[in-house]
Amino acid sequence: MHDFHYRQDALHCEDLPLERLDKEQGTPCYIYSHATLIRHFQAFDQAFATIPHLVAFAIKANSNLAILRLMASQGSGADIVSGGELFRALRAGIPPDKIVFAGVGKRHQEIREALEAGILFFNVESSAELQTLNDVARAMGTQARVALRINPDIDPDTHPYIATGLKKSKFGIGADHAVETFHHAASLPGIRVVGVHAHIGSQLTHLSPFVESLQKVVVLIETLHTQGLPVQYLNIGGGLGITYSNETPPHPRAFAEAILPLLRQTRCEIILEPGRVIAGNAGILLTRVLYTKETGTKKFVIVDAAMNDLLRPSLYDAHHDIVPVRRLSHASEEVVDVVGPVCESGDFFARNRAMPQVKAGDLLAVMSAGAYGFTMASNYNSRPRVPEILVKGGDSCVIRARETFDDLVRGECIPDFLELGQAPPPSFPQ
Numbered sequence: 001m002h003d004f005h006y007r008q009d010a011l012h013c014e015d016l017p018l019e020r021l022d023k024e025q026g027t028p029c030y031i032y033s034h035a036t037l038i039r040h041f042q043a044f045d046q047a048f049a050t051i052p053h054l055v056a057f058a059i060k061a062n063s064n065l066a067i068l069r070l071m072a073s074q075g076s077g078a079d080i081v082s083g084g085e086l087f088r089a090l091r092a093g094i095p096p097d098k099i100v101f102a103g104v105g106k107r108h109q110e111i112r113e114a115l116e117a118g119i120l121f122f123n124v125e126s127s128a129e130l131q132t133l134n135d136v137a138r139a140m141g142t143q144a145r146v147a148l149r150i151n152p153d154i155d156p157d158t159h160p161y162i163a164t165g166l167k168k169s170k171f172g173i174g175a176d177h178a179v180e181t182f183h184h185a186a187s188l189p190g191i192r193v194v195g196v197h198a199h200i201g202s203q204l205t206h207l208s209p210f211v212e213s214l215q216k217v218v219v220l221i222e223t224l225h226t227q228g229l230p231v232q233y234l235n236i237g238g239g240l241g242i243t244y245s246n247e248t249p250p251h252p253r254a255f256a257e258a259i260l261p262l263l264r265q266t267r268c269e270i271i272l273e274p275g276r277v278i279a280g281n282a283g284i285l286l287t288r289v290l291y292t293k294e295t296g297t298k299k300f301v302i303v304d305a306a307m308n309d310l311l312r313p314s315l316y317d318a319h320h321d322i323v324p325v326r327r328l329s330h331a332s333e334e335v336v337d338v339v340g341p342v343c344e345s346g347d348f349f350a351r352n353r354a355m356p357q358v359k360a361g362d363l364l365a366v367m368s369a370g371a372y373g374f375t376m377a378s379n380y381n382s383r384p385r386v387p388e389i390l391v392k393g394g395d396s397c398v399i400r401a402r403e404t405f406d407d408l409v410r411g412e413c414i415p416d417f418l419e420l421g422q423a424p425p426p427s428f429p430q
C-alpha cells in the first residue's frame with residue numbers, strides 16, 4: 001500500500017497533486033511519501049514486536065539524509081556497506097550502536113572509521129576480512145564486534161544479480177566452513193564474535209527461501225552453542241520483495257509469522273535489514289513526455305528521464321508500472337516502448353507496454369522507484385542528477401536539489417600542459 005492515488009483523475013502524492021510539484025520543481029524528479037515510509041517501517045517493526053529486535057534500514061536502498069532522519073525518528077538503525085554510508089547514517093542521526101556494516105570489500109580506512117564510531121558490529125564476509133579486522137582493531141587497542149555472514153546456499157528465486165545466498169555468489173562464508181571459521185574468529189584477540197548473519201537476496205516474493213535459510217542458521221547457532229560459542233545476535237538480512245507489477249509478496253506480518261518460531265528458538269536478539277520493502281513503493285520518478293515517434297514496426301514514447309536516473313529496467317530488466325499523471329477516461333491504449341534520451345539501446349523504462357495513449361508534454365509517473373532508484377543514479381551523458389522531494393500531507397520539501405552544470409564538473413581540472421594556444425605536437429593532424 002502506498003499514498004500515490006488519483007483524485008479527480010489527477011495523480012496525487014498524499015494530498016499534493018503531482019502537477020503542482022511539476023510546476024514548482026520541473027521534471028524529472030523523485031517524489032517520496034512521508035506517510036508511506038512511516039507506515040512501511042512501522043508495519044515491519046511491529047511484526048516483530050514480540051521478540052527483542054532491531055530494524056536496521058538498508059540504506060543503500062535510499063540514502064537521502066532526510067529519509068534516514070525519518071528512519072532514525074522511528075527508531076531505525078542502519079545496515080551500511082561503505083564508509084560513505086557510515087558518514088550518511090551518522091550525519092542523519094542514526095545512533096552508532098544501531099549500525100551494522102556488511103560488504104565483501106571493506107577497506108582499512110572504512111574499518112577504522114566504523115570502529116571509532118562504535119558501530120554495533122561488522123558483518124564479516126571472509127576469513128581474510130577477519131584477519132584485517134583483527135589487525136586494525138588491535139592497532140587501535142580495541143576489539144571489533146563481528147557477526148559472520150553465512151552463505152546458506154539457498155536459491156531465493158529472484159533475479160540472478162540480486163541473489164546473494166547461492167554457493168557460487170561472492171557473499172558470505174560457505175556453510176561447510178562456518179563452524180571452523182567461528183572457532184578461528186573466536187581465537188583472534190582483536191575480534192569478539194557476537195552474531196550470525198545471513199542475507200540471501202533481494203526482491204524475494206516467497207517465504208520458503210527465508211524459512212529454509214533460517215532452518216540452516218538455527219542448526220548452526222545450536223552447534224555453536226554446544227561448542228561453547230554462544231552468539232547474542234542473529235542478523236537475518238533483508239530481501240522481502242514488493243509488488244512492482246503482479247507479484248504477491250507476503251505482508252511483513254505473514255513474513256514474521258513464518259519465521260518467528262525459528263527466531264525464538266535461537267534466543268538471539270534479531271537484527272533485520274529491510275530496504276526495498278520500506279522504501280520501494282514510497283517513491284516515484286516523475287517524468288515528462290518529450291516526443292513520440294513511430295518507426296516501421298514500433299512506437300516510442302521518449303521521456304526526459306533516463307537510465308542514469310533509474311537504472312533498474314536497464315540493469316535487471318525490471319518492471320515498473322508507468323501511469324499518466326492526468327488520467328483520461330476514454331484514452332485509447334497502444335503498445336509502446338518508453339525510452340529515455342541517453343545514447344544506449346538499453347535506455348528504456350518499458351518495452352512493448354500497453355499504455356493509454358500519450359502526447360508530448362504529458363506527465364508520467366514511473367511507480368515503485370523509492371528504493372534503488374536515486375541511489376543508483378549517475379551522471380552518464382553529463383545529465384545532472386534530478387532532485388528528490390519529500391511530501392508530507394499537502395506540503396513538500398526538496399530534500400536534494402537538482403544538480404547544476406557546475407556540479408557536473410566539480411573536482412575536474414585541466415592541467416597546465418593542456419592550456420589552449422600551445423602549439424599542437426608535430427604529429428597532430430592539422
Ligand SMILES: *Cc1c(COP(=O)(O)O)cnc(C)c1O
Nearest residue numbers: 058102202238239273274275276
Ligand atoms: C541489500 C542488502 C539488504 C537490503 O535488501 P532489500 O532487498 O532491499 O531488503 C540487506 N542486507 C544486506 C547485507 C544487503 O546487502
